[in-house]
Amino acid sequence: MAEHQLPAALPAELPRTDRTRHRRLREQGSLDRAELNAILDAGFVCHLGVVLDGVPMVVPTVYGSDGRHLYFHGSVASRSLVAAPEAMVCVTVTHVDGLVLARSVFEHGVNYRCAMVYGVPRPVTDPDEKSAGLRLLTEHATPGQWEYARRPNRKEPAATALLALSLDEASVKIRTGGPDDGDSPDAALGIWAGVLPLHSHWGEPEPDPLLPSGVQPPPQVVARSNTRAW
DSSP states (O other): OOOOOOOTTSOSBOOOOTTTOOOSSGGGEEOBHHHHHHHHHHOSEEEEEEEETTEEEEEEEEEEEOSSEEEEEEETTOHHHHHGGGSOEEEEEEEEEEEEEOSSGGGOEEEEEEEEEEEOOEEOOOHHHHHHHHHHHHHHHSTTHHHHSOOOOSHHHHTEEEEEEESSSEEEEEEOSSOSOTTSGGGGGOOOOEEEEOOOBOOOOOOOTTSOTTOOOOHHHHTTTTSBOO
């Protein structure tokens, strides 16, 4: 994923609010904007949490970030996207880096990186901004595809709802390292403890069965094969 450089006007630390204040495991919490952007840059699927008709709903969707806003999209018929611009939402992006296996089950844990963004999304209706936002989404997940594949025609953006969520109210939590019980009485049990890392890699491109013979994947797709996903 492309890395973002922070615009000069943005402070390095995110604003501290009641929602972003870390109450538990404060040592894992961060309001560093660079760490937020690093987590967003590493992924492309977020989970949108919104209350719909009094019932909470969490929907996975593809996103893109420009360092100031998180853009996400879906069908104009999506009930969650229709409700989102009228209510406070919480969007999360999480990467699991490994299982932390301690000497006791109680001390087991997960190494992870997680970002949470709060706010009321803004519907993107300006044609130029919508085109730029859809390009950002595409390039965030699949760099190079906007220039390679056919771009949206006039009708397709009308069937797509695009929302922009400010990154002004967000927080990060990151857990790294091994178990915390190495100096506890459980250390004398002779039980193995450590971390089982989790790595995600892109595989080899799999062609559409209906693809004519001789049509090869573009260089930007081939280049990602067998590379680390996040």
